[in-house]
Each structure stands twice: as C-alpha cells, then as structure tokens.
Amino acid sequence: MLARRFAVALAAAAALAGCSHPVDVNAPSIRGVGYVRLEEVVKVHPLYGQLSQIDDAMSALSLQTLGPAVPKTGAQIAQETKELNAELKAAQDRANAILRHKQADYGAREQTAIRAALAAAGEAPSGAQSAQQMQNVSQAQAQQVTGQANQDFLTYQKSVVAQDNVAVGAIDKQLSKRADLQYRQKATQLQERESQLSLELSQQDANKRLELRTKLSNLALDDATRKTYRDQLNAIEKREGTALAQQRGIDAKELAKYQAQLRSQTQSQIAVQAAKIHAQTRSKLESRRNEVSTQIASQLKGLAPAQLPANASPQTRSKIAQIDKQFKTQFQADAKATVEQYQQTKSDLDARYAALHGVDAGAGAAANAQMGTLTKQRDDLYAKIVDQIKHEAASVAAKRGLRVVFVSPAAAGGGIDLTDDLKKDIESLHQ
C-alpha cells in the first residue's frame, strides 16, 4: 500500500516537474546553457516596424551622399577658386571698361546734343559744361563704388575661406582623434592577446621552471649539473621569448593593416565633411558675389541725371530732359548686351565653382545632419527593444533552470535555443 502511494506520489512529482519543462536542461548536450539569436527576436518585436523604417531612411540617406566622387583637396580647391575668381574679376573689369567706354561715348554725344540745343535756344553753354562735370563725377563715383564692392568681396572671401579652413581643420582633428582612439583600442586588444599568451606560456612552464630553480638553489651542485639546469632554464625562457616575439610580429602586421584601413576610412570621412563645409562656403560666396554683381549692375544701369543750367527756360529744360532721356535709353539698350554677356560669363563661372566644390554638397550636409538624428533615434529604439528581450530572456531562463544564457553565439554544438520561446513571449506581450 505504501509502495503504491509512493509510486503515485512519484508519478505526480514527475508529472508536475515534466509538464512545465519537457526538456532536461541537465542533459549532456545542454548542461544548463541557453542562447538567443537576438536579431531574430528583434524582428518580431512590435517596435521592429519602426526600426525598419528608420533603417530604410538611413540607408537611403547614406546612399544619397554617394555622389559625387571624392572632393579635391583643400589646396586644389583654393588654387582653382583663385583662378575662377581671377576670371570673374577679369570679366567684371572687361564689362566695366566696355560700359565706361559706352558711357563716355553716350555722355559726349549727349553733351554735344545738349550744347546744340542750348546754342539753338541762345542760352549760355556753362550749363552744358556743368552737365559734363556732373557726368564725370557720376562716372568716378560709379567706378569708386564698383572698386569698393569688389574690394569688399575679396575681404569677405578671405574671411569666409579662413573660417572654412578652420572648420575643415577641426573636422580633420576630430575624425583623426576618433581614428586614433580606434587604433589604440585595437592595439590594446592585441596587447591583451600578447599578455594572455605570455601568461599561458608562463603557466605552461611554471612547474618545470620552479623545479629547475629549486634544483639550482642547491649549493651542493657540481658545475656541470648546474650548467645543464641553467641551460634548460634558458631554453624555456628562449622558447617563450620566441613564441611571444612571433605573436608580436603577427600583431604588428595586423595593427599596421588595421591602421591603413582606418586611415583610408578617416580620409574618406574627412573628405565628406570637408565637402559639406566647402559647400557652405561656396553658398556664402555665391550669395555675396550676386550682391556685388547686382551692385555693379545698378551702378552701370545709367548715367547721372543731366545737370541743367540755372537760368534755362522751361522749353530748354524740357528739350534737354528729352535729350537726356533719349541718350539714357539708348545707352541702357546698348549696355544691356554687355551686362548680359557679363552675366553669362558669371553664370558659367558659377557652374564651374559649383562643380569644383561638389554637386549636391549642400544636400549632403543636410543629409548628414538628418543621419545624425536618425542614428540616435535608431540606437535608442534598438536599446529599448533589446532591454525588453533581455528581461524576457532572463525570465524564461530562470523558469527553465538554465545556468547561463548567451547572446547570438557564432555556432551551437548543443544548449537550448530560446529564440522561438522568446519570439512567442515577445509577440504575446504585445497582443
């Protein structure tokens, strides 16, 4: 009777223990070890859709900044910018010279016409002289303003380019510092490997070394035996030294390769950032150049109003005003072609300037800023997802009686894969 009851109790115990955890976690192939393929569980998390959207946006952005090819160096850009500026200045000077010539020509013809009109009206020619003087003053002022505008532009350009250089230098420094940090981390990792090897070698020979040292400490040893022990000890030291030196050689090569890789990556990143800064500089300079251009164009638009003699009759005033208007109109029509020619040259130079600094560099700058925001969003979201998975994994592992659970091993020869259980748990949590 007692035996039957015990059997019943055992069966009940087995049923109770078995119904919740059918897998024996202590089986030789498991030994209390579990693992989780984290990325697969992440994919069933309710926030994964959001994560995917961010990933898509990031990849689209990163590939948007693919083109154009690697920008030129700062020195090349500086040199070519200088050449373009020289071309632009030459075009401005050429346009100004043509316009000044036209202005003088139209001014002289207007003066002749005014003089004739005054003579016909029987009035003093002093008014015409005064008009000529005013015309000359007007021309001188126009030249002065144009020269000043160009001078201001060059000063502004110098200042902006200096800022550009400082910004590029700062980026260069920052990215180089990051690369250095990565390099140091790698060096540290290799150093640890060497230390580990050194320790292993030392442990491996510890007993033998101790034995030899103990023997050598015996004062009663004869010279030959002492030499034998010492040679053996030296051989151990040499073997360890050789093994360590070999490892160091391998590590040094690995480190050099990694550094070359880092250097290439850093240069590429610096180039991208520099392109961004150059694009901003280009935009600023272009904007200022347009202002200068507008300024010059407004100066070249027309002549100063004709100066009338103080004693001129209303009819003469009217006649001279008509002559003035007629010559201004003719001059403006004639000058328009020159201004248009100049604008075309400027437009071509602007295009070359843009090409020099990289098409879409401005768009790239915006994309980079957006990329930074997206990366942070992505990191925060991913951390949130992983934290929840870890919490659930700990709960599952505790229930199953596992002693340790690893994340995403390279391969599994045994253990319990908790991935499917966790996937169900994570899904059910959000249903």
Next chain:
Amino acid sequence: MNIRKSYALIVAAALLAAAVSPAAIAADLTDVGYIDQAAIGALPPFQKANAEMAKYQAQLQSQAATAMKKAKSDAQRQQLYAQFQQKFADRQRTVLGPLFARAQTAIAQVSSNKSLSVVVDKRIVIYGGQNITDEVVNLVKGPGAVVPPAATPPPSEIGFVDQQQIDQLPKVKQANDDYLKFANQQKQQAEKQMAAAKTNSDRQTIAKSFQKTLGDQQDKVLKPLVDRTKNAMADVAKKKNLILVVDKNDIIYGGTDITADVQSELK
C-alpha cells in the same frame, strides 16, 4: 485519513519535484564568468597611461609632420611612417603592457579561485554566469604584485574561433576580395548615376538599386560560405563536446580554441 495522507504525500512529492526542478538548479554557481572591460579601463592607472600615450602620440605626430615635409619620395614617407608607428608601439608596450599583464593576471587569479573555465565579455551574457568585475578591479587596484595562478584554466564547454584567421582561408579570402571588388565597381557606377541624378526621387531609386545589388551579391557569394563556416563550427563543437562557440574577441580568459579545427573542416 487515507485521503489526507495521500494528499500530503502528493504535496511533498510536488515540493520535491520543485526542489530538483531546473528552477532550483539555476541557483547553482556556474563556471562561466564575465567581466565589464570598461570598468577595468576606467581605473586610474589605465586612464593615466592612456593620457600619457595620447600626449606621446601628439609629440610623435608633430615630429612626424616635420620629418614628412623633408621626405622626398613616397617610399621615404612610408618608411618614416613605419618608424613612428614602431616608436608608438614600443612606448605602448612599455606603458600599457605591465598594466594589461597585471589585469590579465588578476583575471586569471580570480577565475582560478572561482574555478571558472571561461570568462567572457559582459555584453554576450544575458542571464546567469558570475560577474567577476569587482573582484578583478579590487585586485588590480590593490597593493603589491598579483600572483598568477599555478593552474591553467580547466577545460571549458565554451569554444571560440578567431574569425580573422578564418577570413584568411583562401576560399573565404577570395570570396571576400571578389565581393569587395564587385562592391567597388557598383559603387563607382552608382556614383556616376548619382552625379547625373536631378531629383531626390531619382537618387533614392539609385540608392535602393545599389543596395539591392549588393545584397543579392552577398547572398550569392558570401552567405553560402558563412553558412558553411557556421556548420563547420557546430560540427567541431559537437565533436569536442562543446556547447557553444563564440567569437575570440569576446573571450577574455579560458575557453576552448577550435579555430584550427574549423579551418581544417573548411579546407
């Protein structure tokens, strides 16, 4: 009465079952340890050594810049570069080497005291295991020499592979090189297309196409090799009675190195 006795027996059996159930086993200590490496790196001697290295590096960079200006050829520049690298590496060994050795010895000692067969990075353990960070930190910070343990780590059921060595296998290296070559060609094409693209929509289309092409090529060229490598690792792990295999970079102490076996399996 009989019913009550039977009920009591069943309850007792249930308690027994609970006691020997996996949940109870979970309380047992494990021979897997883990450590937060950042905590070691944050110790004052490491911080000081890193600061010293940073200062030395700045000095070297300044010297290198001056020397590079005088160099007349690329070969000379490369030679100079290698010389400065060597100087830096030498100093690093001098300054950081003893600290790493002390930390490594401390890890070995704590692991040996706790009979750990493997110590891994904290990042890859999400449940269980023994956190030995504090003990190692205290030992590293403590006065006097840290004595290495006499015993080597016991055999571990956790294996590891050096992926860098696996990547050097001719087949794997060839596949990686081929893929990189393909990716570079595709990138150049995509760059040209990007330069000619006029709208953001065009650019996104080019980007997606580029990404898909690379993904397809990865599936075609690299994935079979990755799968084969994983299978080889799993096979070796089973043969060697290992439970899991992790990357060598995550192993700090102990573990069973199966890199050579995996390499043989893949040949």
